[in-house]
Amino acid sequence: MMSRLFSTTAVPAIAGRINNPHLRRYAQEEDGAVTIFATVVILMLVLIAGISFDLQRNEMDRVRIQNTADRAVLAAADLDQTLSPEAVVQDYFEKSGIPMAANQINVDEGLNYRTVSVTSDSTTPTNFMKMLGVDELPLRSLAEAEERVNNVEISMVLDISGSMGSGDKMSNLRTAAKTFVTTVLNDSTQDLVSLSIVPYYEHVSAGPEIMSKFNVDYNNPYSHCLEFDEADFNTSTLRRNKQYDQVQHFQWGTYSQTPSNYVCPTGQYEDVVAFSQNISALNNKIDRLVPRGSTSIFAGMKWAAGLLDPDFNTINASLAADGVTDPVFAARPAAFDDHETLKTVILMTDGQNHYSYRINDNYYANYSHAAHWDRYSLDWYLNRYVSSYYHNRWKYLKYWPEYGDTLLSNVCSAAKAKNTVIWSIGFEVTDDSAEVMKDCASSPSHFFRVEGVEIRDAFSAIARQINQLRLTQ
DSSP states (O other): OOOOSSOTTHHHHHHHHHTOHHHHHHHHOOHHHHHHHHHHHHHHHHHHHHHHHHHHHHHHHHHHHHHHHHHHHHHHHOTTOOSOHHHHHHHHHHHTTOTTSOOEEEEEEOSSEEEEEEEEEEEEEOSSGGGGTOOEEEEEEEEEEEEEOOEEEEEEEEEOSGGGGSTTHHHHHHHHHHHHHHHHOSGGGTTTEEEEEEEESSSOOOOHHHHTTSEEEOOOSSOOOEEOOGGGGGSSOOOTTSEEEEOOOOOOSOOOSSOSSOSSOOOSTTSOEEEEOOHHHHHHHHHTOOOOSOOOHHHHHHHHHHHHSGGGHHHHHHHHHTTSSOGGGTTOSOOTTOTTEEEEEEEEESSOOOOEEEEOGGGSSSHHHHHHHHHSOHHHHHHHHSOGGGHHHHEEEEEOHHHHHHHHHHHHHHHHHTTOEEEEEEESOOHHHHHHHHHHSSSGGGEEEEOTTHHHHHHHHHHHHHTOOEEOO
C-alpha cells in the first residue's frame, strides 16, 4: 500500500482560515489606494503651477527687455541724437536695471539714414522646472528702428496779407517758419530735402526769373504774377503750353492817391523761392516778408502744388542752369509715381479768401495805362474823376470769398489725388475759415488750429512728422 503525503486533517484547517471574515475584509480594503492617488494628483498640480510660474516669469522678463529695446533703438536711431547709438541703447538698459541684456548692438548709418538694432539673448533661471531637468528658460528679443530721410520736396505757403501785420502775428510766423527750416534742413538731409517758399497775399509774385520761363502776355513792366482762370485750379500743373495773362499792377479799395499795396506788387521780398536748401538764404527771406494787401489762399496753394508737379521739371532745370535754383535739385520735381520722393505742402493763413478786383481791359490796354495805375490808386482816381454811375465800367470783381473757397478746394483735391501730403494751419482764424483749411488738409489730423505762439508748435510738429521714425521690426 502506497503511503499518504498529506494528512487528511490539514485541508479543513486551511479552508477555515480562508473563510475567515476578518481576512476577507482586509483583502477587499481600498482606502490606501485613494490616498496614494490623491497625493500623486496634488504633486502633479503643484508641478504644473510651478511650471506656469516659471513660464510667466520668463514672459514678464521678455516683455520688459523687449519694451526697453524698442524705446532704446527709437532714441538711438534719431538722426538728431548727439550721443553715439551704442551709448544711448546701453543707457536705456542700465536705467531699466538690465545692463547685461543688450548682448549685441548693430548700427548702420549713412548720409540720409540711421538703422539701430539690439539683440538680447539671455536666460531666466527656473524654480520648479528644475525637477524636470530644465534649469533655465531662454530669453530672446530683437528690436530695430530706422530714421531715413528719403527725397523730400516741400512747398511752404506763408500768408503775408495785411491782417498779418496786427499784434505779434508776423513775429510769431517768422519764428515758426525759421524753426521749420532749420528742422527739416540739416547735415543729414543735404541734397535730399528741397524747400520752396511761396509768400502770398492777393496774388503770388513768381519773380522775374520764374516768370520768364512761362509764355506770358505782358501788360505791364512792374510785376510778376500769373493770371489763372477757373480751369487752372482743377489741376496741380503750372502749364508750360498755355499762354498766361499777366496780373495787372494797381491798387484798389483805397482813397489814398499813391498806391502802396498793389494787387501784384513789384516783388523782390515777396517773390517765390524755389528748390533751395540754403538755410541762411531761406531764413533771410522769411525775415524780410512784409504784410500787405488782400488774401487769396487759393493762389498760394496753386503755386505750391505747381512747384511739386512734374510738369515744372523742365522749367526748374532751366532755372538751375541759370543759378536761380539749387543745381543739385535740377531734376526735380520728381514724377508722382517716384516712391522714393515725398511731396508735401504746408499751407497757413490767418484769415480767409477775400475780394479781388480787376480794371476793365479798355483802361488797362497798354504800358501807358499801366504807368498811370502805377502812380494812382484806382478808387482814389474813380472817386475824384469819374462819376459813380460809371464806376462799374472801369472795374469788375474777379474773386470773392465763396468762389475763392471753391477754387482752393479744387486745387487741394487735385494735389491730394497725386498723393501730395497737405498740412494746413489756421492761425487765429474763424470757425468758417478753419473748416475750409481742414477740408484742404490731407486728413483732420493734418490740420492745426492755433493761437499766438502756438503756431511755432504747429510748424515744429509738422517738421517732426516729416522726419518721423519708423519702427521696422
